Amino acid sequence: MKWVSALSEHRFLKYAAAECAGQISDALGDERPDLVVAFVSAHHAARYDELPGLVRELLGECFLIGCSGGGVIGAGREVEDRPGLSLTAAVLTDVSIIGFHIDNNDLPDGDAPPSAWEEMVRVSAADDPQFVILTDPFSVQGEHLLMGFDYAFPRGAKIGGLASGGRQPGSNALYLGDQIYDYGAVGLALHGNIAVDTIVAQGCRPIGQRMQITACEHNMLQQLDGRDTFEVLRETFQQLDERDQQLAQHSLFLGVVMDEFNEDPQLGDFLIRNILGVDARRGALAVGEILKEGQTVQFHLRDAETSSHDLDAMLTQYTDDKTPESGAGALLFQCLGRGSYLYGRPDHDTDMFRDKVGDLPLAGFFCNGEIGQVSGSTYLHGYTSSFGIFRPKTPLLAGL
Template identity: 55%
Template sequence: AYPNSGKVGGLASGAQMKGENALYLDDKIHRSGLVGIALSGNIGMDTIVAQGCRPIGEPVKISKCNNTLLTGMDGQPPLDLLQTIHEELDEKDQSLLQTSLFLGIEMDPLKDNPQQGDFLIRNIMAADKESGGIQVGAMLREGQLVQFHLRDKDMSAEDLRLVLNRYKTKEHSEKASGALLFSCLGRGQYLYEKLNHDSDMFRDQLGDIPLGGFFCNGEIGPVGKTTFLHGYTSSFGIFHPIH
C-alpha cells in the first residue's frame, strides 16, 4: 500500500503467546493484523532509520550466491575476506566480530559512494568453514554491493548522531513540527545502560520538536527507496508542512 510514500512503524510486543497482543482501533481491540494511519494534505514526512552499526573493511560486490547463501565476495570466499579484515582490526573490534557481526547490503545501486546508513543491515545466520560461505538473513543477488558491519552501544550512539546530523542539512529540517520514534526493545536502557538515550539525542540534535512513539519488537522504515522490517533499530518519522 502507498508505494510512493514513506512508512514507519513497529511490531507489537510483550505477549507470551500467539494472540495475546492487543492492537487498538477506535473502540475495538484486534489480536492480529495492522493498524495504521495515512496522512494527506499540507504535511510531509521525512524518515530516519538508525540501524546502529559501523562498517568494517571495504564495500565489495557479490560474485557468487544462491538465495541467502553467500559464497563469493569479489571472487573470494566470505570467510577468507573476513579473516583479512579481522587481522586489520584492533583488539576491541576483533572481539566484537565474534559476537556482533552483520552484513550490510546496498539498496540503491545508483549510488556511487554509499555511506554509513545506506546499507540494509542483516544478520549472519551461519558459516561453513569448508566452503568459506555464510548464510545471511536476506535474499541476495550477484552484483550487489555489500560490506561487513559491527554493532555495540558506542557504535549505535554514533550512528544515531550521524544520521540526525545528516538530517539537519536538509532544507526543510528547520520546519519540523513533530515526530514519531519506533525503537527496538533491544535498545534503550538494555543497550545504553541509561534511560531515554535515543529521545534525548534527538532533542539535543534537532531541538524541542514534540516526539512520541514506543518500543517495538521489530521496526519498520525505509533504506533507500524500499521499506523493510528491521531489528535493533530506531525508526523516526518527522513531520513538516510542505508549503
C-alpha cells in the same frame, strides 16, 4: 497542524489515561484532536480493552491508533520495565485520516496489481498518502506487507513497528478506532497537507573494504570479489584490533547497498542484516536477506558507542538537509535491544533527538522490529531507531 505528547507512569490505566488527557487538554486549550496515537506497556495488559473507551471519554471523538509495547516513549521520555502509557494528540488541519486493519489472509498475492493494495487500504496512490503501520509479530508476513506498500505507493513514507510486550500469539494489542485486535496489522493513511520525513539509524559502523557479491544463492553469500566469503571474513577479522575482534564474536553484521546505481555508498545507504550462520565447508555465510550477484556489501560492527555515533550522524544529516523548525511532531520506533539495555541508561535516543532536531513532541514505543526506509525502499529492521517527523506540506498553513 499541532501535536502534543503526554506520558504517565501511573500503575492504574484509568488514572494514567486521565493524567495524559489532562496534559493534552492543557496544551490544546479549546482545540480538539483529530488523531490520538497510543502506546501502552504490558503492565496494563489486563486492561488493554478499556483504552479506546477511556480515550473517547476523556478526549472526545477522535481517531485512535496504537499498540502495546515492552516499553513506551512519550513527552520525549523513555519508560522501560515499569508501567507506562503514552498518548499523543494531533490537530491535523486539511488532512484526511484513513485507518485500516489487515489480516494476513487479506494480503494480495505477488501477481496482484497496485490497485489491489489501494482497495485493501481504501486510498489511492494519486492522493500521495503517508503511512504509519503497526503489526503483530506473530500473525502477519511483514516483509510481504512492506514490499506491497512500496509497490503500490512508491512515493509515500512508511514508518512503524512490530507490537511488543506479549510473548505468544494473541498477547499483543493493536488499536484502531474503537476496535482492539490481537492479530494482523493496523495502519493509518494520511493525505492532504501533511508530509513525513523519515530517519533510520541502524547503529553500525563498517569494517574492512566494500566488496561485490560474485556468487550467491538465495540468502547464502558464497563469494566476494571472486573469493570464498569465509576466507574474506577471516582476513577481515585478522586485520581488526583486539577490541573489535571481541565485538565481532557476537555483533557482526552485513551491510548491503540496496541501490544498485549507488557507486559511492555513504552513511545510511547500507541495509544492515544479521549473519545467521557459517558453512565453513562451502566457505559461505547465511545472511538475513535475499541477495543478488553484483550487489555491493561490507561487514559492519555494532555496539553502544557505534550506535550513539550513528544516531548522531543520521540526525545531523537530517538537520543539514531539512528545516527541522517546520516539524510539528514525531514518532520513534525503537528496538527493545536499544534503550537502557544498550546504553546503560534511559532516554539516550530521545535526548539526542531533542538536542539535534529540537523540542518536538516525541512519542513511540520499544518494538519487536522497526519499519523504516533505506534508499527509498521500506524494510523491517532490528536494533534500529526509526523516526517519522510530521510536518505540513505548506508550512504557512500550519497554524490555521
